[in-house]
Amino acid sequence: MSALIIFSLLLVLMLTGMPISISLGLTVLTFMFTMTTTPPVEVAHKLFTGIENFGVMAIPFFILAGNFLTHGGVAARMIRFATSMVGHMHGGLGLAGVLACALFAAVSGSSPATVVAIGSILLPAMVKAGFPKRFGAGVITTSGALGILIPPSIVMVMYSIATNTSVGALFMAGVIPGLILATMLGMTTWYLARKNGYPRLAKASWPQRLRAFRESIWGLLLIVVVIGGIYGGIFTPTEAAAVSAVYAFFIAVFVYKDLKMSDVPRVLLSSANLSAMLLYIITNAVMFSFILTDQQIPQTLAEWMLAQGLGPIAFLLAVNILLLIAGNFMEPSSIVLIMAPILFPIAMRMGINPVHFGILITVNMEVGMCHPPVGLNMYVASGVAKMGITELTIAVWPWLLTMLVFLGFVTYMPEMSLWLPRVLGMVQ
Amino acid sequence: MKFLDHLEEWLIATLMGLATTIVFLSVAHRYLSGFAIPHLQDWLLTMDVSWSQEVTIIMFVWMAKFGAAYGVRTGIHVGVDVLINRMQPKLRAKFVLFGLGAGALFTALVAILGAQLCWHSGLEHFAYTLFGLPSDAFGGSTKPDTGWPVWAVYLAIPLGSSLMCFRFIQVAVAFLRTGELPHHDHGHVDGLDEEMEVGK
Numbered sequence: 001m002s003a004l005i006i007f008s009l010l011l012v013l014m015l016t017g018m019p020i021s022i023s024l025g026l027t028v029l030t031f032m033f034t035m036t037t038t039p040p041v042e043v044a045h046k047l048f049t050g051i052e053n054f055g056v057m058a059i060p061f062f063i064l065a066g067n068f069l070t071h072g073g074v075a076a077r078m079i080r081f082a083t084s085m086v087g088h089m090h091g092g093l094g095l096a097g098v099l100a101c102a103l104f105a106a107v108s109g110s111s112p113a114t115v116v117a118i119g120s121i122l123l124p125a126m127v128k129a130g131f132p133k134r135f136g137a138g139v140i141t142t143s144g145a146l147g148i149l150i151p152p153s154i155v156m157v158m159y160s161i162a163t164n165t166s167v168g169a170l171f172m173a174g175v176i177p178g179l180i181l182a183t184m185l186g187m188t189t190w191y192l193a194r195k196n197g198y199p200r201l202a203k204a205s206w207p208q209r210l211r212a213f214r215e216s217i218w219g220l221l222l223i224v225v226v227i228g229g230i231y232g233g234i235f236t237p238t239e240a241a242a243v244s245a246v247y248a249f250f251i252a253v254f255v256y257k258d259l260k261m262s263d264v265p266r267v268l269l270s271s272a273n274l275s276a277m278l279l280y281i282i283t284n285a286v287m288f289s290f291i292l293t294d295q296q297i298p299q300t301l302a303e304w305m306l307a308q309g310l311g312p313i314a315f316l317l318a319v320n321i322l323l324l325i326a327g328n329f330m331e332p333s334s335i336v337l338i339m340a341p342i343l344f345p346i347a348m349r350m351g352i353n354p355v356h357f358g359i360l361i362t363v364n365m366e367v368g369m370c371h372p373p374v375g376l377n378m379y380v381a382s383g384v385a386k387m388g389i390t391e392l393t394i395a396v397w398p399w400l401l402t403m404l405v406f407l408g409f410v411t412y413m414p415e416m417s418l419w420l421p422r423v424l425g426m427v428q
Numbered sequence: 429m430k431f432l433d434h435l436e437e438w439l440i441a442t443l444m445g446l447a448t449t450i451v452f453l454s455v456a457h458r459y460l461s462g463f464a465i466p467h468l469q470d471w472l473l474t475m476d477v478s479w480s481q482e483v484t485i486i487m488f489v490w491m492a493k494f495g496a497a498y499g500v501r502t503g504i505h506v507g508v509d510v511l512i513n514r515m516q517p518k519l520r521a522k523f524v525l526f527g528l529g530a531g532a533l534f535t536a537l538v539a540i541l542g543a544q545l546c547w548h549s550g551l552e553h554f555a556y557t558l559f560g561l562p563s564d565a566f567g568g569s570t571k572p573d574t575g576w577p578v579w580a581v582y583l584a585i586p587l588g589s590s591l592m593c594f595r596f597i598q599v600a601v602a603f604l605r606t607g608e609l610p611h612h613d614h615g616h617v618d619g620l621d622e623e624m625e626v627g628k
Contacts, residue, residue, distance in 0.1 A: 013530070014507065014508045015508060015511050015512075016507075016511075016512065016523050016526055016527055016530075017507045017508060017509045017511065017512040017513075017523055017524065017527050018507050018526070018527030018528075018530045018531060019505035019506060019507045019527070019531060020505075020506070020507055020508065021496075021505060022505070022507075022527075022530055022531045022534050023507070023530075025534045025538070026530060026533075026534050029534065029537060040541055041541055041544050041545050041548070043538070043541055044538060044541035044542040044544070044545040044585055045545055047538060047542070047585055048489060048581075048582055048584070048585055051488070051489060051492060052485055052489060053485070054481055054484070054485060056488075057447075057451075057484060057485060057488050060444065060447075060488060060491070061448060061451070064444065064448060070617055070618075071617065071618050071619045072617060072618065072619030072620035073619050075617070075620075110614070112614045112615040113614070113615055113616070113617050115615060116615035116616070116617045116620070117617040117620065120617070120620045121620070234459075235455055238451070239451060239455050242447075242448050242451035242452050242455070243451075243452055243455055245448050245452075246448060246449075246452040258618075258619055263618075264445075265441050265445075268441040268442075268444045268445050269437055269440065269441040269444075271444060272440040272441055272443070272444040272491055272495045272498075273440075273495060273498060273499055273502055273504055273612075274504065275444070275488075275491070275492070275495065276440065276491060276492045276493075276494070276495020276496045276498065276499055277495070277496065277499045277504045277505055279488070279492035279495075279496075280492060280496040280499070280505070283492070328510075329508045329510060330508060331506065373510060376614060379615075380614065380615035383615070384615075
C-alpha cells in the first residue's frame, strides 16, 4: 500500500516537469510527515550524510577531468587518428566517426558533448565527401553514447553508489562489452557503406598514423591512468579520478595548449555546476531509497516476483523493457539512482551477478540516449546536423537496432562482462 | 545582487579546484614519502595528511549545496518535461510556475530542518557562550580527523538551501516577467570554430 502511494506521488510530481531531485525530495518529505514517526530533522541529516562518502567524490573529479579535455582540439586529434587508422576501409569517414566517438566519449565522459564535438567537425566533412547527411548523423548520434560503457563512466559510479558494487570491477567489466559494441556499430557502418558504395579515403602511411597516434595519445592515456591506477592498486577510484583531473588539466594547458590558464576558472565553474546537480539528485535519491528500504518495498517486490515463478530470464527481460521505457523520460543518472535500489535486491535474490547487472543497466542507459522522444544525443545531434527529430529517428535506426541486438547479448551472456574482471580477480 | 552571484561562482569554483589539488597532493605525498630520498623523505614523513579525505568531503558537500543553488540560476536541474511541453503555452506556464514553487517550498523546508539540525548539534551552545550566557545545551561533537565542530560543517545545509530557495523565487519572478527560463546547454564544446580538413 505504501509502495503504491510513494510511487504514484513521485510519478505525479515528476510529470509536472519539476526537477527530478525536487520531486524525489518532496515525495520523501510528504511521506515522512504524514505516514511515519521518523523525526523530520533526520531528513536534513540524511541530506548531508547521503553524500558524505569519499566514493561519491569520484563524480565531480571525473567530470572535471572530462571537461578539461572536452575541447574541439582534442576532438580533432581523435578524428585525425581515427581516419588515419580506418579511413581507407569501406565507410571511411563513417567508420572513423565510430572510433573517434568511442575515444572522445571515453575521455570526455559526456555523450552529448561527444556528439557535438565529433559531429561538428566530421559531419560537414562527410557531406563534402559525398556521404548522405542521414548516414553521418546516424553514426555520430549512436556512437556518441559509447562513452558510458568505456571507463571512466559516471553512470557506473552512480550504480556503485546505489548498490555498493565495486567501481573498479564495473569499470573492468565495461571494457570488453564497450569494444564489442564499438565493433558492432563499426560493422553496421561498414556493411551499409559497402552496399551503397560510399567513398573511402586513401590509405594513410605508417608514419602518418604514428604522428596522429602521438598527438592523440596524451588524451587517451587518461583512460590508462584510471584503469591502470585502480587495477594496479596504486589508488582508489576516487583518487584515480582526482589524479586524472590533474593529468587532464596538465595535458590541456601545457601539452595541447587548447586551454589558457585564464580558462581554468571557467572549466572549474562549469564542472562544479554539473557535479552539484548530480550530487543534489544523489542526496535526494539516497533519502528516497532509504524510505523504500524502511518500508521493505524491494524485498516485498522480490518475494512477490519469486512467488509468481518468475525466473532470471523473464526478470531480465522485464528489467530491459522497464529501463528502455524509463529512458524515454529521464536522463541516465536519475534512472540509475531511482531504479537500481528497487531492482538490485530482486536481481540478487535471482542470483544475478551484481557487476553483470550493472553493465546491463549501463547498456540500457546507452540505448536510451539514442532514441526518441527524449534521447539527449538525439537532441544535440539534431542541432548539429540541422535535422528534425523525426528524420533523425529514421537515420539512427540501423545502429539503434544493432545496439538492441547487443543489449540482448549483454543481458543473456554474463560472461561477456564478467570474463575480464574475473581473470583479473576482481569478481568471483 | 551581482556581488552575491560572483561570490557564489567564486566559492564553488574555488572549492572544486582546491579539493582536486588536496587529493592529488595527498596521493603524491603517499608515494613520494615511500622513496628513500634524503631530506625530502624525512620532511614528508613529518607531515600529517590524515585530514585530507575529510576536508575533501566537506569541501565537496559545501560545493554541492551552493552549486545546486547556482544550478537553479543556470537551469541545469532538469525534470520530465515531455508532458508539459505538449500543453498550451498558458497551461504550461502554470505548470512551470508550480514546479518552481515546489522547488522553493522544498528548499525552504530543508533550510528550516537544516537550521534546526545545526542548532541542536552545537550551534545553540556556541551562540550562548559567545554572548557570555550560561548554556546547558549540547555542546556538539567534532569531526574525527579535523576536529572541526559538526554544526559548522552542517551549516552548508541551511545556508545552501536558503540560497537555492531564493534562486527558485528569482527564476519564477523572471519567468513571470519575461516568460523565459534559464537553459543549460549539455552539448556545449569549446574550440569548435576552427575549420579542420579531415582525411588529408
